[in-house]
Amino acid sequence: MRGNSFGKAFTITTFGESHGKAIGVTIDGCPAGLTLDLNFIQSELDRRRPGQSKIVTQRKESDTVQILSGDFEGKTTGTPLMLLIWNADARSKDYSHIADRFRPSHADFTYHEKYGNRDYRGGGRSSARETAARVAAGAIAKLFLREKGIEINAYVSQVGAIKTEKSYPELDLADTEKTAVRCPDLPVAEQMIDHIKAVKKAGDTIGGVVAAVVTGCPVGLGEPAFDKLHADLAKAMLSINACKGFEYGSGFDGVTMRGSEHNDIFVKEGNEIKTKTNFSGGIQGGISNGMDIYFRCAFKPVATIIPAQDSVDVKGEKTEVVGKGRHDPCVVPRAVPIVEAMAALVLIDHYLRDLMVRREDRGERREERG
């Protein structure tokens, strides 16, 4: 009921504060017999890790993950997996100056009002550090999905006003990891990096957009009426720190289209049914239709900036806040693996839930078309 769990079939519960002893995640619902590729899990965390490049926060954390339960001889056993990451570089003193005051557009005020007793160090629980636990869980989800042929790739499509005009499959998503900003349109990536550096130099921050594509998703994932696949994706994305918007398929651009343009015409390819266009974004009536799923997430500029800002303290008295601490000038490069992780968590959840629907008929229906 409190909100630290996600997923109904593959259920994760994250814990930990930015400057507490550790952060981590418990996963209940991972099928037994899955090979746990620790190198892969760690490599996913490394993609989210602070200090990985010059355009991200310089906090030093190796984010080394340990699996404390649920594994036996390298495979999952069907019992809860517990993944733990110790906090190393928790310079709590960086934050003593904000113990009694509220940083603008942070969660300081709302946590103070809601809970009364607040760990103010680095934002405590409201810090994006919590997302490391999501990436760890998402990595395990990815290992499972990969066995089923489902791949998820996110990338930065916009930083401030700089954006790529290309989209997948025109973009080669293998290029995403080639630059620190994770935009696969390499000339645009360079402009983005320069822009982030300039913003950082000014002590300021800037927003951006992360786009994502899911390939290989079978027909049938998603549960109407409320747990539509895209509704769960929307919630997953909006639950990421600093995310302000979500759209899938034609999204906000679809608003100006007519039905006659927007409708995706069905065609038969082999014994599969496909659509000629894909404004539906791979989901119809809340259920995947076998086409690529694609969506976009808007991220606001990070709230921590260097220049002094007016604010109030816990008693409401006027005060000033100056940005110390270490922080990201732009959140989107590190948001890429988080978006992928959350998408993976939604997909594995729906994959498992769909197993409870009578599936034997599906093969028959497909064969009839063969």
Add this chain to the structure above:
Amino acid sequence: MRGNSFGKAFTITTFGESHGKAIGVTIDGCPAGLTLDLNFIQSELDRRRPGQSKIVTQRKESDTVQILSGDFEGKTTGTPLMLLIWNADARSKDYSHIADRFRPSHADFTYHEKYGNRDYRGGGRSSARETAARVAAGAIAKLFLREKGIEINAYVSQVGAIKTEKSYPELDLADTEKTAVRCPDLPVAEQMIDHIKAVKKAGDTIGGVVAAVVTGCPVGLGEPAFDKLHADLAKAMLSINACKGFEYGSGFDGVTMRGSEHNDIFVKEGNEIKTKTNFSGGIQGGISNGMDIYFRCAFKPVATIIPAQDSVDVKGEKTEVVGKGRHDPCVVPRAVPIVEAMAALVLIDHYLRDLMVRREDRGERREERG
């Protein structure tokens, strides 16, 4: 697990198909002692009702709602409320032509593949008719929220390329119901209506945007990390038929802003803490901060159009689909009460969940600032 329930504290479960016997909703978690204003509940359904104007579907349904349980002497008892709406004008024959074929961009194909046994009449369960049940439940949520001073107002801000440049509070939301299209910018509303009529005449459909404002929301609603207030709003909105995108506060526009512009500075007003600007959209760290909550939802053009379209049948053979049935040329006028209902369901859910947090301290904190 199947997805027909929404809410953890105020939990609704909807049922019913477009051309089945009835649709309705069971509500578990409504507090006892709430006065049930039946006229208000019915009036909300009337706002969503088909046939209410010339720019919506002409299906004839009075959508008269009955309360079958959970009430005693005009008030709720704390036991489940069951609200039932009989289907009246279910011209199933209108749909026999699509029994064995898939309408483009409808849920026909995905339901057929997922479930095997599909009620094709009017889209069955995937029909937007299901949202009448949401509006009924949302009306009860509104009655509760109103007692707490929380009001929700949605309106049409865009139809195709025609949009209002104004926003609340510049717009007088009392004007929303003055036109059939539910845009409170009355000159723009006229253009929208003309546009919808033209689109309808062409047998085509068009998309649009619904904007919403929540006023009077207290500080403290929302549950991090996953059940952030805006994450639940996003899921709620994306679960509405034809919704393709959601943004709150600065939304996608916030992407191009700098932190120094986007940050909302705290100020004291009386013994309340407010913000000078509200790019946060009334929510910080997933928790309401007492400012207005506002968000926008993108709706695609309705998939049912009159001209013949290519498609395939259940065996994958090429065929053609012609639009019969009755349908909306543009979904947004009728989506307004649905958006409000879903927002009300999210807010009451979080209002009740927040009651489990130690609240006695809050008053004390507020008094300290007095």
Add this chain to the structure above:
Amino acid sequence: MRGNSFGKAFTITTFGESHGKAIGVTIDGCPAGLTLDLNFIQSELDRRRPGQSKIVTQRKESDTVQILSGDFEGKTTGTPLMLLIWNADARSKDYSHIADRFRPSHADFTYHEKYGNRDYRGGGRSSARETAARVAAGAIAKLFLREKGIEINAYVSQVGAIKTEKSYPELDLADTEKTAVRCPDLPVAEQMIDHIKAVKKAGDTIGGVVAAVVTGCPVGLGEPAFDKLHADLAKAMLSINACKGFEYGSGFDGVTMRGSEHNDIFVKEGNEIKTKTNFSGGIQGGISNGMDIYFRCAFKPVATIIPAQDSVDVKGEKTEVVGKGRHDPCVVPRAVPIVEAMAALVLIDHYLRDLMVRREDRGERREERG
């Protein structure tokens, strides 16, 4: 959160009061393609129906059930099933004398205190009439389980101090329905009936025990650590009105046994692994082991009796309560189909949940032993 739903995969939500307009149940999670045998569903309700014999309450209710959604051409579609039963013989005037006072050992006082606004007529929501909805949902679960070879049979094993010394398979469970008391030990059944008649004549009531046996349950149902199969059965049974105790396998008698006596030795039969004894009651570590599951439920005497009893009114003033209304002298004959229904709901829930575990391996393991 309020407690009117049961089951995680096959989720039912019941609604309705004893003397309200209707009672019923919504089922979310029933697999598609299940043939709905309406005669069977009604026959299950008839087994629970009031007025069915001289030893049960004489309230007149046909308990005719209607399916309002989720079915198409006689089969389930995977969407929510809604089953409705109208209340017919609701003689509310029978209850006006208790509007302001609390009947001993009823829920009048606790509902009054918890909710404030209470439908006192016939106990309102706390009436066992609510269990008709469970029987309707359980009948659908039974139809599904029957396809899988799983059968559930409950019977009365004790009324007051009169009990059968026999148990299944010594008892022929086909004899259960031969008498009004539903004890398959026919000579004992006659004594039970006479005893109930004598108790009724005295205006009094008496307790009893319902025993149940599940045959054909496959290995693997149940989810440790908390959702052990027997833990969910215990909750299901204790949630039935008047149930005071639950035991499975050796139960309370197992307390005095030694491990060397109580352990069930494994043996191979064909390619199945069985146990020589079955003190485990078909469940080990919370998971079914393929043997018969058996358990027993204690029911207290019904609280409504004819003689005047001291009590207090809503203001705490001393008063008297006299039994009017119609009521059962002994609850166990009508509890039999309710116990079966609740067991069926637990089993289908765990059957569906188990589908999310990697099952392909199981066949292989079994074949290895072949």
Add this chain to the structure above:
Amino acid sequence: MRGNSFGKAFTITTFGESHGKAIGVTIDGCPAGLTLDLNFIQSELDRRRPGQSKIVTQRKESDTVQILSGDFEGKTTGTPLMLLIWNADARSKDYSHIADRFRPSHADFTYHEKYGNRDYRGGGRSSARETAARVAAGAIAKLFLREKGIEINAYVSQVGAIKTEKSYPELDLADTEKTAVRCPDLPVAEQMIDHIKAVKKAGDTIGGVVAAVVTGCPVGLGEPAFDKLHADLAKAMLSINACKGFEYGSGFDGVTMRGSEHNDIFVKEGNEIKTKTNFSGGIQGGISNGMDIYFRCAFKPVATIIPAQDSVDVKGEKTEVVGKGRHDPCVVPRAVPIVEAMAALVLIDHYLRDLMVRREDRGERREERG
């Protein structure tokens, strides 16, 4: 969905295997501002700890608990609490002999069949070692409940055929901790200890009963229809390893009583309403009525015994199992704190859930009676 979580408002998720790296629990839903008395939490674990006396298993574990998140300056913050206990004395070699065979009446066979990949060491996840995590979480629940005046006391009432004929309040529950067997009837406790020693000497095991009393519970906890307070207690208790039965109030003995004997007559005491007798066990209609709540739990003899037993291996071939490992000759002395912990988890969950019901009226109702 997998079953490793318990509670809807105060939700715990346990993880860990008997011989894995660690065990622990995440708690989501603990209210903010609760003082964490670490000495108390550890003392509860010490009551469950192996090696605490000569009549329990001699495995050496200090069971030292660490809190890794959710606390700040000694108090809870409303964010998830993570409690970790490292496994120390994990002599896995003790178990290599059972890697490929099934111990009678253990969970070896069912886990093997359900999951395929099984951590056989010490029973893995099915080991009662998991209950240490429950005791840790339960200790925090007790700290909260104590602030509200709610106390839970369990004790051993029977070992094999040796039982106390006394019950609370005749028994002084302060005597429970005076003996290793935790029976407050001290002369009977001595007999129990002698009996357990004799059974142990024979390499055998014996069952027992744990009784529990909850005092100070306010009126109003419990959520009909399915989440009745006693139904949730039943599930909680049956989820404990080796528990085979549960009864509350009059329990199985109530079966032979008449309504006229069994009904609890209401009386006014001050401005409270009480009952003269308490066969209801403090719960009516699933809701606490303010009287003491009492219940009893049956535990079977531990399955691990020293003498050789026939069994089968994973291929179904006949084999033999000899008891090595360390184990309890009788589970009930160590089950006492586990029963208390599970009861505390049920009560805090319902305490928090009840906060969502309109409570302001209650005080008024009580005052009216003043």
